[in-house]
Amino acid sequence: MRNYNHDVYPKSSFNFANEMNNYLTDYYRCPEQYAHLALKESPLVSRGYFRFGDCGTYFGKYHGRQLASRATETLHDGLSDAVIEEGSVSLCFDPAEVIENLRQELYAEDDSEGLSSLVAQAYYFVRPLLPVSVRSKLQKFRLRGWNKLKFPQWPVDCSVDLLLERLLLLSLRANKIERIPFIWFWPEGKSSCAIVTHDVETKVGRDFCRVLMDINDSFGIKASFQVVPEERYDVPMEYLDSIRQRGFEVVVHDLNHDGRLYKNRKQFLERVAKINSYGRQFGAKGFRAGVLYRKQPWYDAFEFSYDMSVPNVAHLDPQRGGCCTVMPYFLGNILEIPVTTIQDYTLFNILHDYSIDIWREQISLIMARHGLMSFIVHPDYVMGQQENGTYQSLLKHLATLRDEKSLWITTPGEVDSWWRQRTQMRVVEKQDGWGIEGPGKERAVLAWASERDGRLVVSLEGANEPDLQYPSKAAEQNWQSETTSR
Template identity: 35%
Template structure:
């Protein structure tokens, strides 16, 4: 989609929150991390690039009422627990078919933001009179892309399948993150500790899938303190909203380190949308890690498709661009039988991406914050990077980045 709107008519969904605390920037200069001495020549375009990028990143292209949980969901949540799961999946699948098809973001692959980053870069190199330049590589240790595996554990059945899934991931030398609703069912914290000891990570999946957290200001004010307190008690640094029902400006009121409630493109969630981003970005004081792979639930229960068919294609596309493959797979749906086998097929494919950084969400968040603070200087032909954590950063020529090819 060509971005034709004038920048001064674009509004930021987290304007108020961004004004409070912003730990990093989403402008194009900060995205590419070009040499510091180029900044002054590009200054005029940098502020504008942030507004344009956030038009996508913060779903500013959606109407205000579409950037919050739909009101029709309230009636659904009143009766949700009375409907058997199989019937619920059939009803949701029918509702998806009836929903008006959105042109944007395209699914499963939307490249609008990537095209914008590349257009800005081309224009900037032209302004600088260069055909190529150094920048700070997107991922540490010279890695060319990134793989993050996440799970939301929806119920006791999912919890009972976690170890089996974790064993499978370990077999391919992966570790993953598991998000738990903190007031929905009894959590086996001994199991959590055992998996933590093996290098797995845990996050908060809200309190419950009851649609309340972001429903109204009064619900949020009532529930957020309990959510925060439980997350603190169990040292959970990351958050994903239940059913990804979200309000960006309220998420920024939570004191987590990172959030994973947004997708790059997901028209099939109860609150459709997407950030168009295959990279982390900043959501006020949080790092946002959008899930970039279609959810298993969507593919299996709503679209009735074989997950691997879409997963395989999308993972290949993201890897070819050097982006972040961030999966969201539920042990409840994929933790056993045929679908666990499909998940293994995905792990096998990801295992072949030898130059991909395998990281936990907290590691990606920490890296993205540090990279944002680094400074690149170039003397003659020799680049150097300063700042905390810069020993893992690698300066690369832009022309060697998959994203620019």
């Protein structure tokens, strides 16, 4: 997250234009010389929802037109206002602001009162005494109507990724070139990425971790274990060592998982000091809040390298919203690795679904965008025969995709390390063509973005396979609405 005030534009229009273009070049890691985005100024500046092509929903300031106040209303197509002139793409909105509004969920209503309400406090006070069957009924009642929500888009929302893809295509047209080089998203040219994470909520779940590691190892899939430091169960160092010695990772999971981490700023700072201390004690680089509660403006207090608390689409979580991207992104110095798939608890106890159909659908949509799929599977909820069988079916499916579709299955810590390395790499032009410079470049692959039939296609340098086209027209209705060229 950049230090960027969207309510007061920087005095320098040059710096402002750089900020807009940086979001495009940071995402693709492409040369800055190809990014020429500009903002159309207008006396009329409204704030609301719009679209940019046939898919994706966006929220922010818009110049020259009144916008919808709700995502459910008819949305104006901002792509129709985009103009290509003199080698630049002029827009009626600032992509930097719009992207941050999605990534930080700034479009969502403040839910802080709901998180600290008397009802919520009462629920978490008695929660340890409630059987799963009772808890699931209460949660299902609270989540009623989730399937009628239009935004973010269930089961996966790629609004951020779609916007940046379209801006790269417009940049191709503005530069009047056939292709733009960029650094591929994943090492060794892997098609997409997947991580499996295990939130350990109870002593019973803690004691099942060894069995769960055996299951994971049988499929050759390592994972992270999110451990609650206080009150839920003892956390002996031998337990943490047993996880790390087998190649799995330890992540700090809240402080005591009572749902009150973000109750107020004072209490948060008191708790985060303890959480950071446990992070050092556990040797953990990552953090995840209990119940995926989050307040991104407070993240600067954390001393972790990465966080995993922000859902892609949160219709089935107590705190709704969603970051609308399937790629990691920075919130200050913290890398956010979003939760991009449905949790096992929700699947089993809210939807009463013991198949992997929803997971398979989400995997397909995410892989179409070459994104990251992040799974939360609790040791506490996969001890039953039916639930365990479903989990193993998921692992089998992921292993098949690893073998047949070049899926990179790794751990959150490895994603963090790679994404930080990629951020420091750059594409440079040499006498014999384009190349990649920076630490870790030996794992990076040069890719090319070009246009075909009005759509963006990407291909890898030296790959024998055909171009990797973004989602088919069946998955995403053809969005080649033309811009006005002058």
